[in-house]
Amino acid sequence: xxxxxxxxxxxxxxxxxxxxxxxxxxxxxxxxxxxxxxxxxxxxxxxxxxxxxxxxxxxxxxxxxxxxxxxxxxxxxxxxxxxxxxxxxxxxxxxxxxxxxxxxxxxxxxxxxxxxxxxxxxxxxxxxxxxxxxxxxxxxxxxxxxxxxxxxx
Numbered sequence: 001x002x003x004x005x006x007x008x009x010x011x012x013x014x015x016x017x018x019x020x021x022x023x024x025x026x027x028x029x030x031x032x033x034x035x036x037x038x039x040x041x042x043x044x045x046x047x048x049x050x051x052x053x054x055x056x057x058x059x060x061x062x063x064x065x066x067x068x069x070x071x072x073x074x075x076x077x078x079x080x081x082x083x084x085x086x087x088x089x090x091x092x093x094x095x096x097x098x099x100x101x102x103x104x105x106x107x108x109x110x111x112x113x114x115x116x117x118x119x120x121x122x123x124x125x126x127x128x129x130x131x132x133x134x135x136x137x138x139x140x141x142x143x144x145x146x147x148x149x150x151x152x153x
Contacts, residue, residue: 008031008037089144103116
């Protein structure tokens with residue numbers, strides 16, 4: 001059985017997919033009521049599963065008529081994707097940011113689930129068992145090279 005965070009994430013992604021604008025506005029309390037959870041659970045899901053690294057932009061307005069707006073940021077072309085890879089990764093990248101980029105590529109169907117799992121295994125801190133900052137530098141080089149090779153197919 002899936003946990004409440006998974007259900008909330010799935011619900012929000014379904015709403016995003018059905019939205020013609022590729023964006024949704026929600027009220028945290030309404031969503032918390034819908035899933036019978038505390039509003040901080042909604043905050044947790046949004047802050048961990050709808051990040052910029054994963055291809056989402058989140059805006060919020062506090063107050064009585066406040067809302068949270070989630071927008072999917074699409075990667076339009078191969079050149080733009082390669083630019084995005086170089087910008088996101090840079091000369092070094094930590095494991096969390098690297099996994100976020102892999103997640104974004106998988107969500108956009110640019111890499112398969114199998115390829116994403118292989119990428120995650122290759123860039124893991126357990127695989128690259130070196131001290132920082134060398135580990136993050138090698139991770140960046142590996143990830144850039146692998147992603148560009150996969151996307152050039």
